[in-house]
Amino acid sequence: MEFTSSEEMMTMLFALKIDQKTQVISLSTNKMKGPVEAKSTRKKQRLENKQKKMAALLDIAKLNENDREKGKTKTLRDSSEDSDDTPNKKIKTETVTHQPEVGPSGKPILSGKDYQELKKMLREKTSKITKCPKFWLRDLGENALLRHPLENRCPLFLSDIQHLLMYSQLGVHAPYSPARWCSLDKYNQLANVTVLVIENLSLYHYEAYQSHFPFLSLNFEHKLEIISPFSNNSDVVKELSLVPLSSTQMRKAITEYGSLEEAVRNSTEIVDTVNHFFPIMQDTKEEIYINNSNLPETDKFSRITLLLSGWQMVEENFPLPIKGLMERKYSDYVLTKKSYKSVTAHSPMMGIDCEMCKTTTGDLELTRISVVNEKHEIIYDTLVKPQNKIVDYLTRYSGINPKMMKNVTKRLADVQRELSALLPNDAILVGQSLSNDLHAVKMMHPYVIDTSVIYNLSGDRTRKTKLQILAREFLDMKIQMGTRGHCSSEDSLACLKLVQLKLTKHLYYGDAVMNSVYTEQRAYPDLGTANYATSMLKQCVKAGNAAHVVGVDDLADNYKFYFDKDGKDNGKIKCTKADSNRDVITHLCNGILLNNLNIGHIRIAEDQLTNDCHKVFQKLDRWISEMHHSAVQPSLLSVIFSGNKNGGNGVCCLQLKRDYIL
Numbered sequence: 001m002e003f004t005s006s007e008e009m010m011t012m013l014f015a016l017k018i019d020q021k022t023q024v025i026s027l028s029t030n031k032m033k034g035p036v037e038a039k040s041t042r043k044k045q046r047l048e049n050k051q052k053k054m055a056a057l058l059d060i061a062k063l064n065e066n067d068r069e070k071g072k073t074k075t076l077r078d079s080s081e082d083s084d085d086t087p088n089k090k091i092k093t094e095t096v097t098h099q100p101e102v103g104p105s106g107k108p109i110l111s112g113k114d115y116q117e118l119k120k121m122l123r124e125k126t127s128k129i130t131k132c133p134k135f136w137l138r139d140l141g142e143n144a145l146l147r148h149p150l151e152n153r154c155p156l157f158l159s160d161i162q163h164l165l166m167y168s169q170l171g172v173h174a175p176y177s178p179a180r181w182c183s184l185d186k187y188n189q190l191a192n193v194t195v196l197v198i199e200n201l202s203l204y205h206y207e208a209y210q211s212h213f214p215f216l217s218l219n220f221e222h223k224l225e226i227i228s229p230f231s232n233n234s235d236v237v238k239e240l241s242l243v244p245l246s247s248t249q250m251r252k253a254i255t256e257y258g259s260l261e262e263a264v265r266n267s268t269e270i271v272d273t274v275n276h277f278f279p280i281m282q283d284t285k286e287e288i289y290i291n292n293s294n295l296p297e298t299d300k301f302s303r304i305t306l307l308l309s310g311w312q313m314v315e316e317n318f319p320l321p322i323k324g325l326m327e328r329k330y331s332d333y334v335l336t337k338k339s340y341k342s343v344t345a346h347s348p349m350m351g352i353d354c355e356m357c358k359t360t361t362g363d364l365e366l367t368r369i370s371v372v373n374e375k376h377e378i379i380y381d382t383l384v385k386p387q388n389k390i391v392d393y394l395t396r397y398s399g400i401n402p403k404m405m406k407n408v409t410k411r412l413a414d415v416q417r418e419l420s421a422l423l424p425n426d427a428i429l430v431g432q433s434l435s436n437d438l439h440a441v442k443m444m445h446p447y448v449i450d451t452s453v454i455y456n457l458s459g460d461r462t463r464k465t466k467l468q469i470l471a472r473e474f475l476d477m478k479i480q481m482g483t484r485g486h487c488s489s490e491d492s493l494a495c496l497k498l499v500q501l502k503l504t505k506h507l508y509y510g511d512a513v514m515n516s517v518y519t520e521q522r523a524y525p526d527l528g529t530a531n532y533a534t535s536m537l538k539q540c541v542k543a544g545n546a547a548h549v550v551g552v553d554d555l556a557d558n559y560k561f562y563f564d565k566d567g568k569d570n571g572k573i574k575c576t577k578a579d580s581n582r583d584v585i586t587h588l589c590n591g592i593l594l595n596n597l598n599i600g601h602i603r604i605a606e607d608q609l610t611n612d613c614h615k616v617f618q619k620l621d622r623w624i625s626e627m628h629h630s631a632v633q634p635s636l637l638s639v640i641f642s643g644n645k646n647g648g649n650g651v652c653c654l655q656l657k658r659d660y661i662l
Contacts, residue, residue, distance in 0.1 A: 202648035212617035228643025351496030359388035545596035
C-alpha cells in the first residue's frame with residue numbers, strides 16, 4: 001500500500017490502533033461471566049465510552065486531513081491564476097517584490113538608507129532619555145500624597161520643599177538634601193525651576209473645590225500635603241528663605257568671626273532664628289546670662305549645644321505638637337509638662353529607655369520604662385500593661401517574658417501622669433534613638449539629646465552606630481549581652497554616661513561626621529544648628545545661577561530682607577514688587593526663561609474666600625496654566641497652597657515638565 005502523505009500514514013496507523021483496541025475490548029467483554037456480573041457491566045460501559053471517544057478522535061483526524069487537502073487545492077489554483085497574463089498579476093508581483101526581508105525575530109531587516117535613518121533616530125532617542133531629568137518620590141513622599149486617606153497621610157514640611165529647590169540648583173553641593181522624601185536625577189539638565197506660592201489657601205480649599213482647578217489637577221502629577229508654617233507661629237517667606245546652618249557653615253563662621261553671635265552681627269550671610277513648637281516661658285536676659293555664664297565643673301562646653309534643634313527633631317521623627325499632626329497622627333499624645341522653662345547649661349539631664357512588646361494590633365506597645373539621673377540613680381523603673389493583648393514578647397530584644405507581666409496592672413496613662421510629675425520643667429531627656437521611646441510612651445518633650453546623633457562611627461548620619469558598640473568603645477561597658485534581652489535601666493544609664501563623657505571632652509568627640517568637618521573633609525549630609533540660618537536664595541546663586549522673586553504688597557520686601565540684609569545685593573537675585581496678583585503672574589511668566597529659579601508669591605484676601613471663591617479659584621487655575629505654558633522643557637514646576645492662619649495644612653503640587661515621557 002502506498003501513501004501520498006505522512007498525514008495519511010499517521011491516520012491509517014491511528015485507525016488500526018483503534019481497531020485493535022476494539023477487538024481487545026470485545027474479547028475481554030465476552031470473558032466477563034459469573035457472580036460479578038454487576039461489576040463487569042460497569043466495566044463494559046467504561047470500555048464502550050472509551051471506544052466512542054476513539055471513534056470521535058478518528059473523525060476529527062479525518063476532518064483535519066480534508067481541510068489540509070482543500071488548502072493545498074486552493075494554493076495550486078491561486079498559483080495557476082497568477083501564471084495568466086492578467087492585471088492582478090502585476091499587483092501581486094509588486095506586493096511580493098516589495099515585501100521586506102524578515103529576520104529570525106520576525107522583524108524586517110533594514111539596510112542602506114533606511115538602516116542609517118533608523119540608527120540615527122534611535123541614537124537621538126537614547127540621548128534624549130539619558131539627558132532627561134527624572135523625579136520620583138521615596139516612601140516618605142509617597143505617604144504624603146493626597147490620594148491616601150487623611151488618617152493615614154504623613155505630611156511634609158515646607159523645609160522639605162526648600163531642600164528640593166536648593167538641590168535643583170546646586171545638586172550634591174547643596175547644604176541639605178531632599179533624599180528623605182524624593183529624588184531628582186539630572187538636575188543640571190533642568191532649564192529652570194518655577195514656584196508659585198498662594199498664601200491663605202489650604203488643603204481644604206483644594207479638596208473641597210477640586211473641580212475648579214481642572215488644569216492643576218490634570219497636569220501636576222504629585223500632590224502632597226505639607227505642614228502649614230502658621231502652625232508653629234512662623235510664616236511662608238521665612239520657612240522658604242532661611243536654611244539652618246550646616247556643620248560646615250557653622251565651623252567656617254566660628255573660625256572667621258569667633259562665635260555665631262558675632263557672625264550674626266558682622267556677617268550678611270547669617271541670621272538668628274528660633275522656632276518653638278512648645279509652650280516655653282521666656283527667662284529674662286539677666287537670668288539666661290547667669291545660668292549660662294558658669295558651666296558645671298565637669299563640663300567643658302555647654303550641654304545646650306548637644307540639644308537637637310527643631311529641624312533635627314523633624315529629621316529624626318520625634319513627635320512634635322504641630323497643628324495638623326496633633327489632630328490626626330498624635331491625637332492620643334501628651335506633653336511631658338503643661339509649660340517649660342528655658343533650658344540652660346545647668347538644666348538636669350535624665351537618661352530614659354523603653355522596652356516594647358508586639359500586641360494584637362501588630363504594633364509595638366510599651367511594657368517597661370526606666371529613668372536615671374546624673375548621679376546614675378534609677379529614679380523610675382516600672383513595667384506597663386499594654387492596652388492590647390501581647391502576642392510576641394520579643395524577649396531576645398525587650399528582656400520581657402510572660403512571668404514578669406503576670407501581675408502587672410499599671411497602664412500607659414499612669415506612666416504619663418507619673419513622668420509628668422517627676423520631670424522638672426527644664427529637664428533634658430537623653431537616649432539612643434530617643435524618638436522611638438517617646439513614641440512608645442506617647443509623650444512630647446522639647447529638650448532632647450540623642451546619642452545616636454552626637455556619636456557616630458560610620459561618618460554618615462544615615463548610618464547610626466548601635467548603643468552596644470558605643471558603650472563598648474567609649475565606656476568599656478558590656479551591655480545587651482546574652483539571649484535574655486535588653487535591660488532598659490542599663491541602656492538608659494549607658495546613654496547618660498556617653499553624654500557626660502562627651503561633655504568632658506569636646507563637641508566633636510566620638511562623632512566621625514563632625515570630626516570629618518573639623519579636618520576639612522567632606523561629610524554629606526551633615527547637621528548643624530537651626531538656631532542660626534543663612535539665605536536659601538544666596539545659596540542657590542553661588543553656582544552662578546540667577547534667581548527672580550516677585551511678590552505682591554509686602555511679600556517682596558520680606559524676601560529681600562533675608563537675602564539683602566545690608567542693602568548691597570550682588571545682582572544675581574532680582575526682586576520685583578508687584579501691585580496686584582495679576583501683575584505677579586505677568587512678571588513671573590515674562591521672566592521664567594531668564595532665570596534658573598523663579599518664585600512668585602501672591603496672597604488671596606480672606607473676604608475673597610467667602611464671597612466669590614468659585615471665580616477666584618477658576619482665575620487661579622488659569623494663572624497656573626499660564627505659568628505652566630511659559631516654562632520651557634525640561635523644567636520643574638511647583639504650586640504651593642501655604643495653608644490658612646486660622647488652621648489647616650497646605651498642599652504642594654509638583655510637576656516635571658518634559659518633552660519625553662519615560
